[in-house]
Amino acid sequence: MNIASVEEAKKDKAYHKALTELLYQLADDDFIIAFRGSEWLGLAPHIEEDVAFSSINQDTMGHAAMFYRLLEDLGEGDMDALAHARNAKDRVNAVVLELVNGPGNYLKEPKYDWAFAVVRHFFYTQAKKLKMESLKNSTYEPLKHVAIKVNMELYYHLLHWRTWFTQLCQANGDAKSRMMAAVDKVLADFGGVLSLGPDAALISQFGLMEGEEMLRQRFIQTMTDIFEKVDFPPFENKLGMKNGDGRKGEHTKDLEDAILTLGEVYNSNPAAVW
Amino acid sequence: MTDNIKLKRVWEQLQSVKDPEIDSVSVVELGMVEDIILDERNVTINMLPTFMGCPALDIIKKNIEKEIGNLAIFEHIEVVFIYEPPWTSDRISEEGREKLKEFGIAPPPKLDKDGEWHVDCPYCGSTYTTIDNIFGPTACRSILYCKGCKNPFEAMKPISTMM
Numbered sequence: 001m002n003i004a005s006v007e008e009a010k011k012d013k014a015y016h017k018a019l020t021e022l023l024y025q026l027a028d029d030d031f032i033i034a035f036r037g038s039e040w041l042g043l044a045p046h047i048e049e050d051v052a053f054s055s056i057n058q059d060t061m062g063h064a065a066m067f068y069r070l071l072e073d074l075g076e077g078d079m080d081a082l083a084h085a086r087n088a089k090d091r092v093n094a095v096v097l098e099l100v101n102g103p104g105n106y107l108k109e110p111k112y113d114w115a116f117a118v119v120r121h122f123f124y125t126q127a128k129k130l131k132m133e134s135l136k137n138s139t140y141e142p143l144k145h146v147a148i149k150v151n152m153e154l155y156y157h158l159l160h161w162r163t164w165f166t167q168l169c170q171a172n173g174d175a176k177s178r179m180m181a182a183v184d185k186v187l188a189d190f191g192g193v194l195s196l197g198p199d200a201a202l203i204s205q206f207g208l209m210e211g212e213e214m215l216r217q218r219f220i221q222t223m224t225d226i227f228e229k230v231d232f233p234p235f236e237n238k239l240g241m242k243n244g245d246g247r248k249g250e251h252t253k254d255l256e257d258a259i260l261t262l263g264e265v266y267n268s269n270p271a272a273v274w
Numbered sequence: 275m276t277d278n279i280k281l282k283r284v285w286e287q288l289q290s291v292k293d294p295e296i297d298s299v300s301v302v303e304l305g306m307v308e309d310i311i312l313d314e315r316n317v318t319i320n321m322l323p324t325f326m327g328c329p330a331l332d333i334i335k336k337n338i339e340k341e342i343g344n345l346a347i348f349e350h351i352e353v354v355f356i357y358e359p360p361w362t363s364d365r366i367s368e369e370g371r372e373k374l375k376e377f378g379i380a381p382p383p384k385l386d387k388d389g390e391w392h393v394d395c396p397y398c399g400s401t402y403t404t405i406d407n408i409f410g411p412t413a414c415r416s417i418l419y420c421k422g423c424k425n426p427f428e429a430m431k432p433i434s435t436m437m
Contacts, residue, residue: 048406048407048417051407051409051410051411051417052407052408052409055409055410055412055413056409058327058329058413059325059326059327059413060327061327062325062326062327062328062413063326063327065326065327066326142357145356145357145358145360146357148357148358148360148435149323149326149357149360149361150326151437152360152362152433152434152435152437153325153326153327153413153433155437156408156409156431159408160408160409
């Protein structure tokens, strides 16, 4: 099967529903993790990291914009509104991506945890890489083309986070124990990233993307290899959804606060062209 | 005016649309122009974005509309960003590579068979360089340092479907 256009995708209601559901997941995931990343601006451990991290966030926001654009093309509404004006309960991002970076905020005493940032971004980028590899064979052609493009850029993101992860896991001092704690915290909610939500079966049946079990297996295999390499205790499959299933619209207060902040400028005049 | 002449004029005019962040290099030399489609008195220009998060894309689009508008031969001008084929750094022309160097940016290196790459200094040509940061001031650039002439410099990242 190959669906080349919006019109074709709309012919089959079930296909259209599964496709939009998947696109919302991809868009909302990238959008909120890019926002959390951008809150680190000026606070990263050193200046070169500030440059690199903000570049990655800008790029990731660009990926979110592409997925929102595909939704706009499918008649879901204006892409800026999709990004800024939807309530928390309508969003389907994985909960682990919305959690605050740490206590405080970027204006007042940010006590952000770099170990949490490295683990969250590394795990997320790795999972996203696996998804893009699979989406390169998607039955929806416009999505396939975007995935090929995203995948090339992701190469650099993954290289970056894998380097941080490897080095901190092998460092002395409190680095190792902090990384272990961050791994536990991220894994407790990381099941959400690897979930394709209530329409998971349809998404794989229609060949939009491979099934979530395949995605989980590949993720576990990749992490098992890396944990072994950095001399960490063996990777345990503790993938959970401790703080809720974001794919079903379950979210924390962290997301509501984030939407208020990130929508401030947009909501001041939704009709403005920036 | 025949279609061939129109096409020629459009390609020539696109030479004057520069990358807003590297103003010595045109979008043609960067390999961003995929296709120019004429239809009666209308023209559609299909463009390939370099990086998707690049904030310069909107500016490039507006500049193309303005420049092609100046030709005064079309009623309607449409600039569309497409993703197939994906832009790769080997699309940059030889002229483009030379002009990047003049701007102080090393052109994107070619990947060897293992996917490894190395960048020579755009100022002195020395091969004795180190990477300071794979990420630079814009999405498509990296920051390097030349131990030969002791200058910091930038390089365009290699982007390939092999990655």
